[in-house]
Amino acid sequence: MDYVDKLTQLREDNDLGQKDIAKVLNCQQSAISKYEQRRSKYKVEDIIKLCEFYNVSADYILGLPDLPYPKR
Numbered sequence: 001m002d003y004v005d006k007l008t009q010l011r012e013d014n015d016l017g018q019k020d021i022a023k024v025l026n027c028q029q030s031a032i033s034k035y036e037q038r039r040s041k042y043k044v045e046d047i048i049k050l051c052e053f054y055n056v057s058a059d060y061i062l063g064l065p066d067l068p069y070p071k072r
Contacts, residue, residue: 003061011052
């Protein structure tokens with residue numbers, strides 16, 4: 001599962017529509033649709049806003065471990 005899948009899943013798990021997320025990101029619903037269809041890429045600033053909105057870490061969204069340096 002990549003970051004687009006995670007953001008889409010978070011939206012759906014919170015019973016939110018694309019219009020709701022568009023309001024959070026101050027954009028059109030069509031932009032969210034393009035992100036979820038992978039026709040456009042999320043901006044870093046938008047990922048940060050969504051992490052704050054959902055109260056999750058960027059590491060979770062990006063599929064990275066929570067540790068600053070992976071164990072070897």
